[in-house]
Amino acid sequence: MISDPQISLPRVAVIFREEQHRRGIEKALGSNYKLSMFDDVSAASDAMAASPPNVALLDSSMGRSIEIERLLLASSVTPIVFISKKDVGPGDLLSHAGKTNRFLDWPLSTHDLTETINELINEKAEKSWEKLPEVQHKPLKLTIQAYQAISSAIESGAPVSFNEAAESCMPLVDAVKQSAHHDLLVSVQSHHNYTYVHSMRVATLLTLFGHGIGITGTDLLTVSTGGLLHDVGKMVTPPEILNKPGKLSDEEWPLMQEHVVESGTILHAGNDVKKGAYIIAEQHHEKIDGTGYPLGLKGSQLNELARMSAICDIFGALTDERSYKPAFSVEKSFGILESMDKAIDQKMLAMFKEIFIFTSPGSTA
Ligand SMILES: [Fe+2]
Ligand SMILES: [Fe+2]
Known part of the structure; x- marks a missing residue:
């Protein structure tokens, strides 16, 4: 252990x-x-x-x-x-x-x-990425630039460009295809914009999952971009709630949950967003036993993409470090997901576990 x-x-x-x-x-x-x-x-x-x-x-x-x-x-x-x-x-x-x-x-x-x-911390982190091989440096450089552009668009009320976000995910797809994703998952954590860090890690995990089960071409790019954009609604969540080091109160929790609806609103305001990306953004907190949010969708109401994004979102958060929790080991994180017996699609989880372990020597995330 x-x-x-x-x-x-x-x-x-x-x-x-x-x-x-x-x-x-x-x-x-x-x-x-x-x-x-x-x-x-x-x-x-x-x-x-x-x-x-x-x-x-x-x-x-x-x-x-x-x-x-x-x-x-x-x-x-x-x-x-x-x-x-x-x-x-x-x-x-x-x-x-x-x-x-x-x-x-x-x-x-x-x-x-x-x-x-x-x-200052982020400037240093971004500088340290320059020392990575191009296959890892390029996806980090382009996705942080895309994330900053998305943040500026949201701040000024302009629509978010899905195509630009998708373009930034192309090198990420290449990195996964070349099994170079492991260092991406680790290196991105030196950045201090947690919404970006988490989104980039979920995008990487979803790309890995999608590639592993045979999704290809523009569909794989949509899955990857959906991962990068899945929490864009958090850009309008009050920072004191988003960055609260500890448990949210009963009043704060609904405000945090609103990020899903906000993500949907932001993406629907753009005219080039692919349907797969909406599903990832709007359903990554739904659970197959109906206990998720915002709609409490259940069973067959949740397609493959929704189930994949729930797994990658939780796995990404568990294996990441926050101010209130250490990064859980891969073993412990899969154990937690397996214990969410009826909420998570266990067949898909077993597939993801096999793909992740097979492609990630050393089993860290
Ligand atoms: Fe979320
Ligand atoms: Fe998330």
Whole structure:
């Protein structure tokens, strides 16, 4: 039995002289990042040189000093967010800032701070993908670009282009055909846009499943694109619900479930969306015993695609790490799906398990 690994949250160094400011930042970020607190620049420099965090937050009112110079040197691999108090601007520090560093004004909003940290983590993740072989780099590069374009379209109320999303999935289909999907499932997890990470993993798993049972050509591309788009409705889910580190309340749960209806609405607003993609988006939370949502469809009301997408959606979420749970092992995840006896199509699950295990040496996801 493989034991579950520990959760590895992104690491953020917080360098603030005043305790109340450190406490405020801890309250805002503590559930989603592993924070190291410093009231002293020298101690932060030593710690960051020994074990670089993903991002550092620096109170720039600590001024320019030899210690700050050391910190900037020690943090050559760590981007820094300079946080400027009203009375003391970043001033000279600007000249030290590498192009990946950022500046924010005090008082901080949790939204701006989180967004800035995540952008820096994502820039680094996307850069690290460039070192992968082209067969894996290309699908990651194109799908994140497509996801960003979809996000901008939704924000501005423009229709989502299915054809553009499908084009970004072509290299993903090629990667699966060349059995190069395993590193995709792992590498995408360094990104911090979880809806993208989950969608890309579901797209990869669905492509693998579809390819394994003999779906080909444009039908396979539709399955793949349906996976990438299946949770687009989460782009309009309130972020505090979407990123809540823990169980949702009775009031919050229906708001989370609404993402399915939203996904359908967003996709129906486009004019080039394929029917298979609607089914994946609108039915991936339905269960064959009628206990799913939003419609509680049952048995033969759910076709092969709906059943496949439910399996891949759950498997992708179980094997992924979140701030409130570690990534479950492949063995444990299949065990959970097998225990969902009447809710999940067990024949299809057995097929998926065989395909996954056969094509994924080492059985990790
Ligand atoms: Fe979903
Ligand atoms: Fe999902």
